[in-house]
Amino acid sequence: MRFIYSICRYFVGILFIFSGGIKINDPIGTQIKLQEYFEVFSSDFSPIFEIFIPYALILSVLLCTLEIVIGFALLLNYKIQIVSKITLGLIIFFTFLTFYSAYFNKVTDCGCFGDAIKLTPWESFIKDIILLILSGAIFYIHPKLENKRGFLYLKFFDDKVIRNGVIISITIICLLVSYTAINFLPFIDFRSYKIGNYIPELMEPSDELRYSYVMEKNDKIYEFDTYPQDNSYNFVELKLLNPEAEPKITDYNLWNDEGDYTKESFLGNKLFLIVHDFQNLDIEENKIDQFISKMKNLENSINFWVETVIVTSSDENTVNRFKEKYGIDNKIVYGDATVLKTIIRSNPGFFLMRNGTVKGKWHFNSFPDPKEILRGVNITI
Numbered sequence: 466m467r468f469i470y471s472i473c474r475y476f477v478g479i480l481f482i483f484s485g486g487i488k489i490n491d492p493i494g495t496q497i498k499l500q501e502y503f504e505v506f507s508s509d510f511s512p513i514f515e516i517f518i519p520y521a522l523i524l525s526v527l528l529c530t531l532e533i534v535i536g537f538a539l540l541l542n543y544k545i546q547i548v549s550k551i552t553l554g555l556i557i558f559f560t561f562l563t564f565y566s567a568y569f570n571k572v573t574d575c576g577c578f579g580d581a582i583k584l585t586p587w588e589s590f591i592k593d594i595i596l597l598i599l600s601g602a603i604f605y606i607h608p609k610l611e612n613k614r615g616f617l618y619l620k621f622f623d624d625k626v627i628r629n630g631v632i633i634s635i636t637i638i639c640l641l642v643s644y645t646a647i648n649f650l651p652f653i654d655f656r657s658y659k660i661g662n663y664i665p666e667l668m669e670p671s672d673e674l675r676y677s678y679v680m681e682k683n684d685k686i687y688e689f690d691t692y693p694q695d696n697s698y699n700f701v702e703l704k705l706l707n708p709e710a711e712p713k714i715t716d717y718n719l720w721n722d723e724g725d726y727t728k729e730s731f732l733g734n735k736l737f738l739i740v741h742d743f744q745n746l747d748i749e750e751n752k753i754d755q756f757i758s759k760m761k762n763l764e765n766s767i768n769f770w771v772e773t774v775i776v777t778s779s780d781e782n783t784v785n786r787f788k789e790k791y792g793i794d795n796k797i798v799y800g801d802a803t804v805l806k807t808i809i810r811s812n813p814g815f816f817l818m819r820n821g822t823v824k825g826k827w828h829f830n831s832f833p834d835p836k837e838i839l840r841g842v843n844i845t846i
Contacts, residue, residue: 470606473599477552478539480596485532485639487579488525491651492643493810495525497803498576502562505571522647530639531555537635539603543628549604556600560593580655649828650810657713658808658816658823665731665821668717672710676703719776721798730798731821734770734842738795740777741805741812743787748813748829756813757791759832764795766835770844771817778802817841 488495499521507514517524535555538548559577566572567586575589584592646652654660657667677688680698687698705711719726730737738760740746748756764773775795777784784797809816809826815833817825824841827833839845 466606467610469602470610473602473606474539474542474545477596477599477603478536481532481536481539481552483536484578485529485536487581487655488576489529489533489639489643490646490653491579491655491810492522492525492529492647493806494579494651495529495576496522497806498572498574499525499528501572509569509571526640526643526647529643530636533639534632534636538632541628541631543632545603545607549600549607553597553600553604556593556597560590560597563589563593566590648830650814650826650831654826656807658826660823660826663822664714664717664818667713668715670710670712672707674710675706677706679704716801716804718804719798719800721796726798730774731818733772734819734844735817736767736771736773736838737816737818738773738775739805739809739812739814739816740775740779741802743777743779743783746812753791756829756832757793763833763835763838767838771838771842772796774798776800776805776816778805819843 500518503514503518503521507518531551532555535548535552538544539552562572563575563577563586566575567590570586573586574583575586577584577589577592642652658664677690678692679701680687680689680693681701682698686701687693688704717727719730746753767773773795775793775797776799777797778800779787787793788797806812809828811828811830813829815825815827815829817823817833817838819842825833825838
């Protein structure tokens, strides 16, 4: 029993730390996922869930921090009576979420491991079932054990002050990491638009896509490499045999008044100022003038070598009002809001490309220096 208890505790604890650690690296990504869940629940259950949407970022930080703290608490066997109940409660809740998403096809990616590891809804559900069994075992076994230390025990952590200090320190570190990631950018970029990636290549399959034809005949299912000539078969679906070869980017699409701008965005040196929404900028309103002034100075310093383009998902009327108010005359192109949030988490943020290769990304709090921009596109002056 003690061996099983220890295995369950260490496995669940390490997985919680891993999952929370990946997500706290990018709390805005978790915020976006929580907002998606709240929107689904407000539509399917009750409009009351809309109340939580504005607080999704706070809930994201708290959830990620809680996961990591619980993980360390399980490893240290810290206040296990309370921690085992919280762990079991969280897993029951997550299991419901993943089952609902999988069965009703509501949220296609649970975001359990951020952008680092993508799981299908059913894979997420199976993962949660395993965790449910293990956390249930922890909850059931621990009251029956006289010695709850488990193996890999370190006497050093018997000291109550040290154990409390570890948990408090972990909590503070998590909050500091999340604060830094929100006000700058994630420490590790797991997305397809990270620095060094060649975007046009990621928009193409990495290998030839192979399909099989799923057919039905006499209530039996058959698969063929080529479409059968026998007309007695009924077509069911086209099944992709190598999904790992699918394009990593499928929704990158930019346009302006002249038409499609996607291919042109890959030509030459371009610094994109990405604005998710002009009406909900993360910059304080009294600092927008200062930001625009710095932006114009930056543009004047690099415009001989690098073209500056503003990309936004805001509607044309909103863009025109902003341009008129702040005297902006940059080229404006449009993109999907979700894509722009995937490219860069800050609103606004800077995204530098040279012939389709990502060369730099900056949060507005890390306003880039002209020399930094030019170095990024291999220009020395």
